[in-house]
Amino acid sequence: MPAKDRSEFIKSVVAGHRPAAPMMLPGRRALIWFALVIVGTAIAMRVDQEYRPGFTEQLLQHPALLIEVAAAFALTLLGAYAAFVRAVPGERVPRWAVTALWISGILFCAGLAAEFTHLAPESSSLGARAHCWTEVPIYGGAGMLAFVLMVRRGVVRFSWLHGLGYGIAGLVPGTLMQLACMYEPVHNMLYHFLPALPVIAIGLVLMKRLAIRAARE
């Protein structure tokens, strides 16, 4: 595009000027998104089938499960926060958030490992759901869509962190499934968390495409 004269250029840009209400701060957007996703997913799962009987007692009696669930939610919230922050030009993810992200990630992995020890609830088929492995990507995809809608105006370029933020939506149904479906470590890995991986992969691809489109515009 050949450069226009300065004043001509400014006039042409201003001619199409419309009010542009500033977006909410990233922290607030992340909280809203997280609340919407967690409530929406929890309700959708409850409508489909009852939660596992006695899951609250299990949470209280087995700190390993409580830590795993709490760390997964913290990871989701912080990941979304980081992604929202990265969507704003010039904003940097605060150091405390990066540290908290790492800590929750480590705790989540430790919680997953603890499932194979005596610290975890006993394995049983109580509360088994027929389609838990398909529910996870469906609800995760809906969460990701909500994320895309909330962040699309802010996508200016590709960021792996941003893409992971899209995909991290898959962790919410995966974690809730730990409470709603049967508890058995191998089943948990294969049917609750593994189906979240495609959501993460799709999040990265989607992010890349949006960033390419934004760059072209």
Next chain:
Amino acid sequence: MNLAPRPAWNTVATSLAQCSRVGGRKADSTDFDRLGHLARQAQAGDIPACESLLGELYAYVRRILGARLGPFADLDDLTQECLLGMHKSLATYHPSRNIRPWVHAIIRYKVADHFRALVRRNETALPDELPDPAPTATSASHGSGDDSGTSTDIHELLRALPAPLNRAVVLTKIDGLSCEEAAKREAVSPAALRKRISRAYAQLARLMEAKLESEDHAR
């Protein structure tokens, strides 16, 4: 043009962090306060404020680009790209924040995109046209002044490139040789030289983005 061997990256990074603060010299915090105020008004739909904002940003962005890129870009073209990006992303600026990091981030993205576009263009057809040194000269006529450090940064970054890539860019873009002449001098095929130029641009994009980011962080 100095074709000195590639210095260690940390040396380059340190010198880059210390070198030009062209933007900072001209636009102090008061200027940015004013720009922030104009941006808030523009967000509310105030057209004269939007015009003033773009006018002030035009000179500022052009001065920064002139200092960073020198003859490696059509300054007006790239400035207008940056301003279009800023206008399009106006909603992403939050009124409670300093506008400076926002402005600099968009400049950084556009500069990196500029180099990526050069890579793509170079891979499809070699642009033998030389970058016109006129933009550097005309920058003063735009009232931006203070271009004493013009293109210092790009030369610094060029020195950080591996020697073959450095020579490929210098021969074609600074010394003005055609691709064939430069290839003959380097004893490689024109296609290989083109590849070197592409790789050089890709590295320059990364280095420039990292440099601008480190400078923003240092502020």
